[in-house]
Amino acid sequence: AQSVSQHNHHVILSEAASLELGCNYSYGGTVNLFWYVQYPGQHLQLLLKYFSGDPLVKGIKGFEAEFIKSKFSFNLRKPSVQWSDTAEYFCAAASGSSNTGKLIFGQGTTLQVKP
Amino acid sequence: DVKVTQSSRYLVKRTGEKVFLECVQDMDHENMFWYRQDPGLGLRLIYFSYDVKMKEKGDIPEGYSVSREKKERFSLILESASTNQTSMYLCASSLRTGSYEQYFGPGTRLTVT
Secondary structure (H helix, E strand, O other), rough: EEEEEEEOOEEEEEEEOOOEEEEEEEEEOOEEEEEEEEOOOOOOOEEEEOOOOOOEEEEEHHHHHEEEHHHHHEEEEEEOOOHOOEEEEEEEEEEOOOOOOOEEEOOOOOEEOOO | OOEEEOOOOEEEEEOOOEEEEEHHHHHHHHEEEEEEEOOOEEEEEEHHHHHHEEEEEEOOOOEEEEEEEEOOOEEEEOOOOOHHOOOEEEEEEEEEEEEOOEOOOOOOEEEOO
């Protein structure tokens, strides 16, 4: 069955620390991958996406993610986090051959950045 | 900018009541989705629709139904609300083709007492 798994459920970092959030997916065929972020009190918004081309994708606010096909992974990274990065982060995937656009989401990772 | 709006941010209902959650998008998207968001469980798909009057069950459709009479509007219906339906409900929309990026509304926090 198709699935998305996020390894870290709750991460606490100090400002300026580096961040890496793990995401693994289980899909056959081509896959479109996403990271969404939900800041406190705000709605989910797209952080970055991959559906073809360069496996290293850059998103908003200094975030990037690397698609490693051999590892079925799409980890999110940021070299230096800020207090304002405190949020919940969701990894999601869609089949590249889908005709419905359904996304499957991971369980989410809560990031707390201490000032 | 795509805008997805939901009829209420907060809603309190009693067990057994019929509950309607409304969602409207303004970007002519074909696909619309209803999710519930619970701590530690991420987003789980309840129902989705890929065209007017078309709907498909998601992963957790039990206790819910949907209606899509117009392209821009997608309603979630709880026929007889129960306490285990207390949750955050998120609506989203996307184009039928392309990257499948979904755009989300602000959510409705429903409490069933």
